[in-house]
Amino acid sequence: MLVENESRLLTPAQEIAHGPWRLQLRGDELAEIEYRGRPVLRAIRAVVRDHDWRTLSPTVESVTASGEAAILNMVLAIRFTGFGCEYTAELALQASGNDLHVYFDGTAKQDFRSNRIGLVVLHRPDDAGRDVTITSPEHAETKGAFPPEISPHQPFVDIAAMSWERDGTAFRLDFSGDVFETEDQRNWTDASFKTYSPPLSRPFPVNIHVGHQIHQSVRLSAAPSAPLATAFVRPPATEVLTVRKDVRGSVPALGTSASQSAVKLPFLPGLEALIVEVPGSVPAAAAALLAHASGQAAELGTRLDVRIIAAAAADIPPVMDLLPLGNVVRIGTFSSQGHVAEPELWEQLRNEAKRLGFAGALLSGARAHFTELNRRRDSIRADADAITYSITPQMHATEVPHIVESVPMQRQTALNALLLGSGKPLHVGPVTLKARFNAVATDGAYDPATLDAMTSDPLQAEEFTAAWLLGSIYALTVPGVESISYFEASGPRGLIRAEGSLTPSFEIMAKLATLRGADVLHVDGAVPGLVLYPVASRTGMLLFAANLTADALKTAVKLEGGYARILDIPAWSAIIRPLS
Structure with missing residues (x-):
């Protein structure tokens, strides 16, 4: 196990308790906030993001704590670095009685452009459907609710305070230092709703100059309706798990993506398809990618799932003429800018498929997160044979708890996508630990020189990823999910290591690929x-x-x-x- 991976996987959280409050200090994150033993918030943390929405890495340089019977004080000194940027901040926690305060005081150490700096509050995903009252900076109150279905846009805006009830307690958040708003992070498979600032209605990025300071605070207050003596007892874990003989689903078809690696691939019986993403605007690169992917598909014993990335409709015919159509199971096309099946691209693809007599499936939707599919529902073409979107658990955070918590959210995105598609078959993928590209970049694609570092996770070849893979397959075993494609065939993002040895994830994939369509049973x-x-x-x-x-x-x-x-x-x- 790499030292970096050991640190990510094995570093324990520090438990913090004062009066009725309990939480965990996970690096720079104040996580799993509880009141009288009951869950309240997923986390409060500070973030610094650059002009491409890339998150600077936080390093906690010191933690100081002091307190007495009535008040607990804790201060974290944090340095944020990455992408040529540096920022420092103090994150202070104060717990007193039924109040929990978090203060952020940040200072820029150099000039850079930023889209967001400050505190974010992560609300729990099981708040979905819960009533909430939003108070504006002008003290106007608006009644609402956390959305049950994944909301494509901000459910709450213009926030100075928000209040709700949970487990017999009234909770209130008061924000200072800026106007806040809330987005549904389940769009990216995060297990949270997030309240943040500044509002996206403001122009971004903004120029941050050395010495620039930001001061924000969040106050969480509780007003219990029952005496403090009321105890909360967590249900015990089941002693014996029973596998029933009734069926809860079937093993979906499994696939992977083509890689740039030249290592020879083993035959993988049952693998449904090999995804290859082809840049339509660069014919020479398209030809080379298709030739390499065709060779990898032959070694694996599978067919191609072709995704044409086009800047204009004219990019599509040259790529279609290159395709070995007899060995292609699906074709989709997506905009190189918006990452969805734009109308003019779709019409061109459909016409080309008809001209060439392609008998496989035509795929619409998004090549990026469920977010893009949810916000651009018109990308689900009425005459498409199936739809798609991709998954990565590290859009906003890289800590292992966040990666793990994405698993049940993957099911939520699939269920919502099936509703949006009105029953069209769903092909989920590529599913990758790190994003294949920056779907929200303002400066374009990743620099080729840093591509592997930006898109590869050192956890890829670890046992952890095999466990996460199985959790993902479990979550996406949903009627209507026809296939799921994971990782790449080989290399730093692969099921097979660069030198040709098999990863633990390969072993899980290889066994389940042969069981396509087999019954998955219910567990009590x-x-x-x-x-x-x-x-x-x-x-x-x-x-x-x-x-x-x-x-x-x-x-x-x-x-x-x-x-x-x-x-x-x-x-x-x-x-x-x-x-x-």
Whole structure:
């Protein structure tokens, strides 16, 4: 395990408790904020983002704490760096009685352009549907609710304060230093709604000069309607998990993406398709990419899923003429700027497919996050055979808890996409640990010299990623999700390492690819952090299990009407066991 990965996976959170408040200090993040043992907020943290929405990396240089019986004070000195930018800040926490204050005092250490600097509040995803009252800077009150379905645009704007009730307690957030607004971060598979500043209605980026200071604060207050003696007891974990014989879904088709790596690939039975993204505006590059991808598809024993990235409709015919159509299962086209199937591109693709007699599926939607599909619903063409969007769990944060928490949100995006598509088959992917490109960049694509560093995660070849992969497959095992494509075939973003050895993720993919369409059974009971994926194969019952925690898990699992067996699963890993 790389030292960097060990730090990310094994560093424990620091528990902080004062009076009725409990939270965790995870690096620079004040996480899992609880009041009287009940969850309130996912987190409060400070962020610094550059002109391309890239998040500067925070380093906590010191933590000082002081307190007495009535008040707890803690101050974090944080240095933010990256992308040629540097910023320093103090993040102060003060807990007193039923109030929790967080203060941000930041100073620019050099000139740079920025889209956002300051505090963000992450609300819990289970607040979906909860009533909330928004107070404007002019003290006007507006009633609303956190949206149950993923909202394409900001559900709340012009915020000076917001209040809601949860678990018998009235909570209120008061903001100072700027006007705030809220967005639905489930669009990017984050497990949160986020309240932030400045509002997106203001022009950005803005020029930040050395010495420029920003001061903000958030006050979280609680007003319980029940006595403090009222205890909250967490339900115990299930002692024995039971795999029932009724079916909850079927194993979706699995695929991967072409890579630039030249390593020879193994035959992978059952792999549904190999995605290749082709730049239509660069014919020579398109030809080279297609030739390389065709060779990789032949080695893997699969066909191509072609995504044409076009600046104009005229980019599409030359690429179509290059395609080995007999070995292509799907074709889609997406704008190189907006990343969706624009009308003029779609019409050109449909006409070219008809001219060439292409018998496969035509794909519309977005090549970027669910966000783009949700905000550009017109990209779901009425005459498309299927739709698509991609997933990456690190749009806003790189910490392992955020990556893990994205798993159930992936199911939410799929369910919403199926509603938007009115039942059209859904092909999810590419699903990658890091973004393949910056969909919100103002300066264009990644510099080729830094491409691998920007798009590759050192966790790629670790056991952790196999566990996360299985969790993702579990989440996306939804009727209507026809296929899911993960990572690249080989290289730094691959199922196979650059030198040709197999990653733990490859082992999970290879086994499940052969089980396409097999029944996935229902499981009664739950253990936090444990994913169970029981598959009824032709040769018996196979149990795929993943541990998405930093501790080894030991639990009993039995088949309905049968005997229990004990599963021992190491931290951050996935296993396959017979269960019959």
